[in-house]
Structures are given as structure tokens and as C-alpha cells.
Amino acid sequence: MNTPHSLLASVFGFSAFRPGQEEIVDAVLAGRNTLAIMPTGGGKSLCFQLPALCRDGVTVVISPLIALMRDQVRALREVGVEAGALTSGNTDDETEAVFQALDQGRVKLLYMAPERLASPGTLGLLRRIDVRLIAVDEAHCVSQWGHDFRPDYLRIGELRRTLDVPLAAFTATADEETRAEIVTRLFDGQAPATFLRGFDRPNIHLAFAVKDTPRAQILAFAGARKGQSGIVYCGTRAKTETLAQALREAGHAACFYHGGMEAEERRRVEVRFQQEDGLIVVATIAFGMGIDKPDIRWVAHADLPKSIEGYYQEIGRAGRDGAPAETLTLYGPDDIRLRRSQIDEGAAPADRKEADHGRLNALLGLAEATACRRQVLLGYFGETSPPCGNCDLCDRPVDVFDATEAVRKALSAILRTGEWFGAGHLIDILTGTATPKVKERGHDQLPTFAVGRDLSKPAWGAVFRQMMGRDLVRPDAERYGALRMTDAARPILRGEQSISLRRDTIQSAGARPAVKSLVSDEDAPLLSALKAKRRALAEAVAVPAYVIFTDRTLIEMAERRPRGLDDMAHITGVGAKKLESYGAAFLAVIHGEAEALHPQRRRLAGRDAGAVFDRLAEVQVQLMRGLDGTGKPLSLPQGSLRKIAEARPSTLSDLDRVGDLGPQKIERFGEAFLAVLRDA
CATH class of the missing domain: 1.10.10.10 (Winged helix-like DNA-binding domain superfamily/Winged helix DNA-binding domain)
Incomplete structure (x- = not known):
């Protein structure tokens, strides 16, 4: 009979489990719903691969990136385990081979992205192939509080209920809030067997530096480690390309990787990185999640990551073989x-x-830590440690x-x-x-x-x-x-x-x-809010964002903060039609609520006639019951007030013609209206 211990040695070639692995394997093998938080490089994949080999049926593995799935399938096939992946990066022949192996009952582990769960044929396929276990890799993606939220992960809980099989979820980073949401979304709030392993990666040297000349700083860091495999993470796609070119010009083997590349181009980079020694990949965060290359010797961030969880995930791709590795993160x-x-x-x-x-x-x-960085990092995840002696602040106290x-x-x-x-x-x-x-x-x-x-x-x-x-x-x-x-x-x-x-x-x-920015730091958050509103309006009518308003218009709104539609009408790029369509919505962003104007008054926004309309309306209210306040109530339609404000008649007969007042209203309002028009 195959046991985890025997398969660990005979299939994977390991004489013993790493700390924490065995009890997780036992829980998964016993059919318990399981949540395991383990450090990158701690051997998470073995914790579902071993139970899959010991159990009947197929284990379906939900995994977020094509590169991760290809890596694990390739590694499993190398040790004689039949595994397959259904991804958008497959060729037709590859997909056909996977389906054939499934039909013949040879596949033990089937990898797929969460987005595939939306396909109508997926559930039927999983029922047909006798799925006995669901494994979820990078489970923090299920959480809106995590750093890599993927909405399609929300389908996994429903899949577990439909197939009525146990689920094992794995991630390297999840703070308390993220763990709570994983339990809610994947396990319906029923606490799974939870294993929280230490987050420390003592072999990784941690370092940060304030940006001075960022490109030169990255080139110097890479130059001191020439010939070693490394990853440089950048905040934008364009920067990956320019920095990769600079590294090549400095004599390094380097290429770039980002989500805007064609699938085949990305695949070539992934294969090169796996096969070539000393290659540097300059990438956005689209690269590297789950890449099982053990000898990445360094990771640099040319820009500050999005969160401390993202930082931990990304530096964790270095030194997975346990040998010394180094990091550098630039920020400004x-x-x-x-x-x-x-x-x-x-x-x-x-x-x-x-x-x-x-x-x-x-x-x-x-x-900006003042003492050991590892203490700060581990403290965020609820762990304590003595000074590590393996970070820049332990090397040189500040x-x-x-x-x-x-x-x-x-x-x-x-x-x-x-x-x-x-x-x-x-x-x-x-x-x-x-x-x-x-x-x-x-x-x-x-x-x-x-x-x-x-x-x-x-x-x-x-x-x-x-x-x-x-x-x-x-x-x-x-x-x-x-x-x-x-x-x-x-x-x-x-x-x-x-x-x-x-x-x-x-x-x-x-x-x-100084960094040149679109607006001052003071106005930047409002500009962000205005852009968010613009994006929502653009998506609602399926047009590019700039069709609503250009950046220049939003910048002027953020800086001038118009108080009402009259002010808004004087913002560059806000014409009459856009003022009518969007003015109130953007004023609501700026001030929390929109100015309530009658539609007829709104048509005069930003024009001199608007002020005339307001004064005519005030006079009308004052004279509604006559000078002594006892007369029959009289008033004009708002449309008539607008026409008078625009035409500005100078005689009673012209006033009557433009506003269609009639004898009673001319007698009540005529002279007072003409006085307003003369003053204007």
C-alpha cells in the first residue's frame, strides 16, 4: 500500500518531511477541509500532491497562473506522475492529450485556472472524471483584503458544495483578516483544520534604499551579482522593457515579462528562465507566482510593491533551495x-x-524601520524573533x-x-x-x-x-x-x-x-476619486474614459474645486452637454452632494443669464402675493424665467411677448422684472 512516507521517498526522492508538512498531509489525506499558511519555499505543493497520489480519483488543483501550472505539471511528469493542465496557453494538441488522458483514467492531478470554473462545461467534466479532492493554491486570491484578489476564486466554494468533496487551501501570506475571509468564502464559515507555519526565510537578506538614481542603483545591484539568476519587479509594463534593455547593454542576459505580451512570448520567457543559468527577468507582478526555480539568487524591486503581503510573496521567490539569497527594494x-x-x-x-x-x-x-527589518516583517504576521543579523539595518544600524x-x-x-x-x-x-x-x-x-x-x-x-x-x-x-x-x-x-x-x-x-506629478499631493486624492467616477461612467456606456472628460479637465476640477454648476461650466472641457450629463455627478464627488437646480436653470449654468434668472426668481417669490402680501398667488413657469433672462427685453410689451405673461402677471411683475434686467 502506498503511504505518504513511501511515496515521499520513491517518487519525490526526499528522505523526510520538512517541518510542518507531515501533519498537513495527514489532515488532507483524512478528508478534512484544510487551510495551510506556509512560507514560500516551504513545500506547499507536496502537501496536496502526496494525498492526491494516495487517494482514488482525481485531485483538481485551482491555481492562478499558467506559469505556475506548467511548472508543477512538468515537475510531476518528470517524477513519473500523470498530471495535466487545462489553460488558455495550451495548444490544441496539448488540450486534446489532457482530455484523452482523463478519459483513460490516467490523470491524478488536473490543474486549471479559477476563470475556467465559469465555463458551462467545466462542472460536467469534473463530475465525469471522479474528482475526490479540490486543492486551492495561492488561496489569498479569494480575499478582497489580500493583495491579489481574483473574483473567479469566489466560485470555488460553490464548486466544493456541488461536488461534495473536501477542500485544501494553501497560501504563503495571509494576515488574520485575509484568513477570516478565506474561511468564509471557501468553507462557508466552518473552521477548517488550520496550520499556520512560520513565515521566516532566514536565508534571504533584506534591504531597502531610498531612490536616488534608480536605474543606476538596480544596475549596480545586478552588476555585483553578475551570472546569477534574478528577478527585477517594476511598477509598469513600459519600465520592464526599458530596464531590461539597460541590463542587456550592461552585459547581462536579461528579458522582460508583463501582462501585455502575447501568450507565446510570455511562455518563451518562462521556458528561458527555467532553463538558462544567470538570466535576469524584469517583470511586473504577473511573473513569478509559484515559479518553482530553486536557484533564484536575488530579487530587486525597482518600485515599491503594493503591500507587505505582496513584498513577502515576491522576495520569497529567491533562495527556495535554502542557500543564501539577497533582496533590494527601492522606494520614494x-x-x-x-x-x-x-x-x-x-x-x-x-x-x-x-x-x-x-x-x-x-x-x-x-x-523606514529603525532596527532589524526581519523583526518588523515577522511582527506584521504575528511572529516575534531576535535581531536577525541578515538585513541591511543589522549590518549597519541607522x-x-x-x-x-x-x-x-x-x-x-x-x-x-x-x-x-x-x-x-x-x-x-x-x-x-x-x-x-x-x-x-x-x-x-x-x-x-x-x-x-x-x-x-x-x-x-x-x-x-x-x-x-x-x-x-x-x-x-x-x-x-x-x-x-x-x-x-x-x-x-x-x-x-x-x-x-x-x-x-x-x-x-x-x-x-523632486518628482513631477500631475497635481499637488494635497489635490491628488480628489483627482483619484474623480478618475474613479469617470471610469465608472465610462464603463456604464462602454466608451473610453477620456470621452467623458480628459485628464486635464479632471486636474482642473481637483485644483479649482468648483462649488456649483455655474463654476463647473468654467472648467476647461466642460461644455453645455457634458455639464448637463455629468456636472452634478462630479460635483457630488467634490463636495459630497450635488447642487439641486431646476433643469431650466441648469441650462444657464456658467452664463451671465444664470445670475439674471436667479434675481428674477427672487423677485417673483417676493411679489407672488403682491406688494401687500394679500393678493392672489401668481407665478411664471421656470421656462418663462429662462427665456426672459436670455432675451433681456427692455419694454413691457417685449417682456409680455418673450415670457407670455398676460395682463395680470405684467401688472404684478412687469416693472420689477424690467428693473432687474436694467441692473443686469
């Missing part, structure tokens, strides 16, 4: 601004946006200073302005910069005005960044990025607790080149 104000805007422009509800800002704060806390007074000044400025403003405006107050916005709101009269002149604006920016990294303040998505104080900051504000910050990032802030 432009990265933080980009990541904040991506959160704010998303369609997520406000509570999720707040949680995502908290996750970004945690990553900033790791980037210079810190008592920043309690500076932080208290910043918190005071936040509270005295009602937690309604972002860092840019707060820094203007602290440095005594009397901008029109500061003076308009009377903030130049606050006690905190100019109390922070001892630090430059860039240095104050570094202070606020480190405050976010400690989660003392968070951007409030509902207030367009206004900083809100957290409970963690209260003891510091009250003088009950001190705080130390890094002096080096504050001192280097002044020397860092």
Missing part, C-alpha cells in the same frame, strides 16, 4: 503617491480602502533621533484643522507658508502656524512618511486623502510616550530630486 515619494492613488481610484468600499492604506502603511514601516516634539507638532496641526487636510497643506502650516489656501481658511492664525520652521518641507514630508509607516496617521478615503490620527498616536500627543525616527531619510529628503 513617487511610489507612495502612486500606490495611494491606486487605492483611492479603486472601486472598493471605504472600509477596504482604509484597510489597504493600513497595509501600505505597514510596508512603509518596513521601509542614525535615529528623538522626534517626539516634531511628531506632536504634526499631530496638533492635523487635529486643529479638523482632520480634513493632507500632508501638503499641513506642511505649509507647520513651515509658515501662507498660501492662498492657508489664508482663505484662516490657518495662518492657528497656534501651530510656523512652529515647524526648523525643518524643511522635504524633511517634514519624510516625517509624515515615517508617521504613516508607524501607522500613527492614515489617509481617509472618504475625505480624499486627508490625514486622520489613529489611536496609536494618542499617547505621543499626550506626552505619555516618545518616538524615534530615522535621521538619514529626513536629511536626504532635501537632496532627493
Whole structure:
């Protein structure tokens, strides 16, 4: 009889389980619903592959990326296990071979992407081939709180109920909130057998650096490791291509990988990376999830990742063989601004946006750490450890200073302005910069005005960044990025607790080149919200976003913040038709609610006739019952008021003709209306 121990040795060639594997295998083999959180490189795949070989029937493996599935199928076939994958990257011959093997009952593990569950024929296929177990790899993708949400993962729970088979879910990163959602969505809230293994990867050296000359920094890092396999992660597709070219020009074997490439091109890169020694792949996060290449010696981030979970996943692709590996993550104000805007422009509800800002704060806390990075990283996942001796801060301790007074000044400025403003405006107050916005709101009269002149604006920016990294303040998505104080900051504000910050990032802030952005930091969150509204409106009518409004128009809205439709009409790119169609919707984004105007008045928005209409309407209300207030109520249709405001007649007869008033209304309103028109 095949046992996990015998198959571990005879099929996979291992003499013993890694720590934590055996009890997970036992739980899955016993048919228990299982959730296992194990570090990257900890041997997750064996925990469902071994039970699949010990059980009758087929184990279907839901996996998020074609590259991951191809890797595991290839590896299984190499050790004599019949496995197949049904993916969009298959050739017709490959798909036919998989179906033939399924019909002949030879397949033990069938891999497919969650998107395939939407196909009407999938359920019938899975019933026909006698599926006995569902394994879900990268299960954090099921969670809206995780860093890689995939909506099609939501079908898996229904599939488990329909097939009535046990389910085993695996992931390398899942904080408490993400784990709770996995249990809800995959297991209907019924607690599975849960195994939480340590997150530490002690062989990986951790390092961060503030961006100075980013391309040169990456080239220098790669140059010191020439001939070693590595991955460089970038925030944009275009950057992967330009940086790969720069690496090739520097003498490295390098190629790029991103989601905009044709499937065959991506496949060629995956095969090259598996087969070639010393190849560098410059990629977006589309590359590498589950890539089982054991000898990746380094991972660099040319841009700040999206979250601490994403960072952990991506660096975890290095050193899976247990040998030493290195990492470098570059970050700067432009990265933080980009990541904040991506959160704010998303369609997520406000509570999720707040949680995502908290996750970004945690990553900033790791980037701006004052002592051992591994302690900070593991602390995020609920683990403790002594200083690791294998990170840049253990190698070279940083210079810190008592920043309690500076932080208290910043918190005071936040509270005295009602937690309604972002860092840019707060820094203007602290440095005594009397901008029109500061003076308009009377903030130049606050006690905190100019109390922070001892630090430059860039240095104050570094202070606020480190405050976010400690989660003392968070951007409030509902207030367009206004900083809100957290409970963690209260003891510091009250003088009950001190705080130390890094002096080096504050001192280097002044020397860092300014990043040209579309709008000021103060207006960026509102611009993100306006873009989100534009995207929603564009999707509703299936047109490109720029057809609604161009970026230039939204930027002007964010900077000028029109107070009503009259103001909105003066924004570049807002014509009469678009004002009527979209004006109220965008005003609602800017001010929380739209100005309620009669449709006839709305047609005059932004024109001088609008003010004339308003005055005529006021006079009409005053004279509705005559001068003495006892007459029969009389009024004109709003359309008549609009016509009068536009035509501006100068005599009673012209007024009667334009507005169709009649004798009674001419007597009641005529002279008063003409007086308004003369004044206009």
C-alpha cells in the first residue's frame, strides 16, 4: 500500500518531511477541509500532491497562473506522475492529450485556472472524471483584503458544495483578516483544520534604499551579482522593457515579462528562465507566482510593491533551495503617491480602502524601520524573533533621533484643522507658508502656524512618511486623502510616550530630486476619486474614459474645486452637454452632494443669464402675493424665467411677448422684472 512516507521517498526522492508538512498531509489525506499558511519555499505543493497520489480519483488543483501550472505539471511528469493542465496557453494538441488522458483514467492531478470554473462545461467534466479532492493554491486570491484578489476564486466554494468533496487551501501570506475571509468564502464559515507555519526565510537578506538614481542603483545591484539568476519587479509594463534593455547593454542576459505580451512570448520567457543559468527577468507582478526555480539568487524591486503581503510573496521567490539569497527594494515619494492613488481610484468600499492604506502603511514601516527589518516583517504576521543579523539595518544600524516634539507638532496641526487636510497643506502650516489656501481658511492664525520652521518641507514630508509607516496617521478615503490620527498616536500627543525616527531619510529628503506629478499631493486624492467616477461612467456606456472628460479637465476640477454648476461650466472641457450629463455627478464627488437646480436653470449654468434668472426668481417669490402680501398667488413657469433672462427685453410689451405673461402677471411683475434686467 502506498503511504505518504513511501511515496515521499520513491517518487519525490526526499528522505523526510520538512517541518510542518507531515501533519498537513495527514489532515488532507483524512478528508478534512484544510487551510495551510506556509512560507514560500516551504513545500506547499507536496502537501496536496502526496494525498492526491494516495487517494482514488482525481485531485483538481485551482491555481492562478499558467506559469505556475506548467511548472508543477512538468515537475510531476518528470517524477513519473500523470498530471495535466487545462489553460488558455495550451495548444490544441496539448488540450486534446489532457482530455484523452482523463478519459483513460490516467490523470491524478488536473490543474486549471479559477476563470475556467465559469465555463458551462467545466462542472460536467469534473463530475465525469471522479474528482475526490479540490486543492486551492495561492488561496489569498479569494480575499478582497489580500493583495491579489481574483473574483473567479469566489466560485470555488460553490464548486466544493456541488461536488461534495473536501477542500485544501494553501497560501504563503495571509494576515488574520485575509484568513477570516478565506474561511468564509471557501468553507462557508466552518473552521477548517488550520496550520499556520512560520513565515521566516532566514536565508534571504533584506534591504531597502531610498531612490536616488534608480536605474543606476538596480544596475549596480545586478552588476555585483553578475551570472546569477534574478528577478527585477517594476511598477509598469513600459519600465520592464526599458530596464531590461539597460541590463542587456550592461552585459547581462536579461528579458522582460508583463501582462501585455502575447501568450507565446510570455511562455518563451518562462521556458528561458527555467532553463538558462544567470538570466535576469524584469517583470511586473504577473511573473513569478509559484515559479518553482530553486536557484533564484536575488530579487530587486525597482518600485515599491503594493503591500507587505505582496513584498513577502515576491522576495520569497529567491533562495527556495535554502542557500543564501539577497533582496533590494527601492522606494520614494513617487511610489507612495502612486500606490495611494491606486487605492483611492479603486472601486472598493471605504472600509477596504482604509484597510489597504493600513497595509501600505505597514510596508512603509518596513521601509523606514529603525532596527532589524526581519523583526518588523515577522511582527506584521504575528511572529516575534531576535535581531536577525541578515538585513541591511543589522549590518549597519541607522542614525535615529528623538522626534517626539516634531511628531506632536504634526499631530496638533492635523487635529486643529479638523482632520480634513493632507500632508501638503499641513506642511505649509507647520513651515509658515501662507498660501492662498492657508489664508482663505484662516490657518495662518492657528497656534501651530510656523512652529515647524526648523525643518524643511522635504524633511517634514519624510516625517509624515515615517508617521504613516508607524501607522500613527492614515489617509481617509472618504475625505480624499486627508490625514486622520489613529489611536496609536494618542499617547505621543499626550506626552505619555516618545518616538524615534530615522535621521538619514529626513536629511536626504532635501537632496532627493523632486518628482513631477500631475497635481499637488494635497489635490491628488480628489483627482483619484474623480478618475474613479469617470471610469465608472465610462464603463456604464462602454466608451473610453477620456470621452467623458480628459485628464486635464479632471486636474482642473481637483485644483479649482468648483462649488456649483455655474463654476463647473468654467472648467476647461466642460461644455453645455457634458455639464448637463455629468456636472452634478462630479460635483457630488467634490463636495459630497450635488447642487439641486431646476433643469431650466441648469441650462444657464456658467452664463451671465444664470445670475439674471436667479434675481428674477427672487423677485417673483417676493411679489407672488403682491406688494401687500394679500393678493392672489401668481407665478411664471421656470421656462418663462429662462427665456426672459436670455432675451433681456427692455419694454413691457417685449417682456409680455418673450415670457407670455398676460395682463395680470405684467401688472404684478412687469416693472420689477424690467428693473432687474436694467441692473443686469
